Amino acid sequence: MSASLLYALAGVALCGIGLFGFITLAHLLRKLLAFNLIGSGVFLVLVGLAQRHGEPDPVPQALVLTGIVVAIAATALAVVLIRRYFHLSGHTTLRAETPERVPGRLKPQTRGDNPE
Amino acid sequence: MILGLMAGLLFTPLAWAVLTLLSGFERSRLISWLGILIQSLVSFALWAAVASEGGFHYQLGGWPAPLGIELRVDGLAVTFVMLTAVVGGACGWHAGIYLDPKKNWHRYFWPLFWFLWAGLNGVWLGADLFNLYVALELISLSAVGLVALGGQADALRAAIRYLMAALLGSLAYLLGVALIYGQFGSLSMGGISELLPAGSGQAGLIFALVLMIAGLALKTALFPLHGWLPPAHGIAKSPVSALLSALVVKASFYIAARLWLEFGEHLGSYGLAQLVGALGGVGVLWGSWLAFRQTRLKQVVAYSSVAQIGYLFLLFPLSWGVSEAVSLQAQQGMTLQVISHALAKAAMFLAAGNLIMSVGSNRVDALAGVSRFLPFSLFSFGLAGVSLMGLPPTGGFAAKWLLLQASLGSGQWWWLIVLLGGGLLSAAYVFRVYRASFIENSDTDLFFHPSRSLEVIPMILALLSLGLGLVAEPVLSVMALPFSKGGGG
């Protein structure tokens, strides 16, 4: 088993851990971190599996660079949205019935017709 | 000439995104309307060119696959490019009038709109697995940006949920691509489908295909992964909802369909096909039922999207292990379903936006009395509903008819239950909206009348969806075009 294949299997483990975190964690920022973990796992699998015979392959490395930039863009956008959501509603999760409100922060806006 | 058209098709939306980023709302609106005209003409010219000369491969950068990225311009691709031009153009036109110019964040609608269009074209024409991933991300992020535009807490909630679902789906797809690249060393779909029969390590490849389809199904809101769709499509502004339901969810489905049609023969199985079809069928019935029970108008339309998307996944069982003729019928039915649903759903959302603007409330029972006041928009809504129900001569009917024939032709009669039951349930929720609007309510006589052009646009789309059944033949003949012999770019 070459070193690259070991990286690929480590990537598999990361995917699993990230998936577990993504599904079970409720806090949005932690979900985002779990998503990044899955992303890193996928990148490791991509490069590790392709280079398993020991020779470096520039194509998956370039793909991973592109993937990292895309993941950064998505993560940054998610952070901005989550921050604004928190400022407007005081919630850090998407489950409105168990709010984690920080004392002293904005109260959520009351609306006449509460959805769902 | 064709090379010029291709360059124009790729260049225009991206260039317009840059132009509209640098201007305010009103100037961007004018620029965009010009851009819609140009892009529609280019799309139509490309469609006509492929219809007469057949499909071809377009090499970006002049490098052949698998070294470079190739675009596959065949009949199905240009049909979808045309569809994007028609529906996207209508929504862009509507948005220019519908959105309030005084709110200066609305200026960001235009660049996001153009990037969305560029991403959609990238998906229809794409034949490189990783390029499809980047195009999907382009679409997802602009869609999320469009949903969050305005920034109130509900919209942000819906946008965040949508973003999380979209990102997870994309990663599942990318993981599948990683496995396939590991096996084949190539990212070109055409190249891989040629190598497939000789491929060993099949179990790994089957897992890769399952992963990719699962990720794409999440992005297409297949039951039971549909939870993100109703909030996002229901809360966004009407032109945005129209774009999302009509085109964005179809992009991930298109990729799943292409993967299934090219790789499914060797990597798919009867069980997998039936499972996907069954989930689609449950989605049709469950989504229609939930649509019937919603209290807010746009949520009715959003759940109706969940239902209609279920029909699309009937392609999977109806094109695996069946004869050529039946498979072609299933593909044609799927294409017609996509086109007619896109037209009808866009018409529905735009008309719903007009109705909501008119009565000042987004509840279904607040629509009382609007039938006298805003009959045009209500009529567009109804016509679109007729297409969703699948009554002749609409496109929806033609699509369901083809799927019905494919079901019977392949001996899978159980899909009839889905097709007929779904039609009945969609009648239920459309008529519910109509019933609410025909109630004479003397309390409210304060209706705001939206401008005429806002009412014309959904009517045009609804009429197109209605007449689609009549012009189905030329559309379908182009869709199934094989590549011209010796053609290439």
Added chain:
Amino acid sequence: MRRSVGIRAVAGVCLAFVIALGLAVLGIAETPAHVDLPELLLESMGQSGVEHPVTAVLLNFRSYDTLLEIGVLVIAGIAGISVSRTTSLEDPELRTSDSLLYALQRWFVPLMLVLAGYLLWAGADRPGGAFQAGAVLAATGVMMRLGGIPMDFLRPGILLRLGLALGFAVFLLIALASAIGGEAFLAYPPAVAKQLIILIETVLTLSIAMVLLALFVSAPVNRAAEPGEGESP
């Protein structure tokens, strides 16, 4: 009780997923790849204009991916500044009054700028390039912002949007120029490939840094919210 059962079920599913994925990876690992892409690459490297294969793939062979990916970055930037409705960047929350940081900046910022420039230059024949340089440049900007330096070009306005769009626009124009010349979209003439790539990389570095920095400073402090459709404000 229910919650722990639910978590254990999810853990079981994830474990099954990991095992299946691991088996898939091992199964695929046993077969040799069918297409030898690195070899195809080596044959065409001479025409690509750069010496480092990864840069060649990113900016020449698969430049369409890079174009779209910059588009994704710009979209994230646009969406980020569209939800931030504040016109003032003088938010005290985001500025530190730490004098140590303020002093250290005078050492770090020039060093980081030089590092960014080096990474951009080195991309031609060793690992480096636009993204790495852009990330370092963005980090420099973040540090300056945390250290209390107001950067006026980041105020929402035409300059910000120009900065976001510039790299992408130049890349797009170069892509179109080759199409006008009769070649396919994005085909560089081999004679000027190297110069074009350097130009693209430079403007990309600036744009990438701008997008990341704009997303960092999109601080949502404005409390106003827009009413939804059909609801009164």
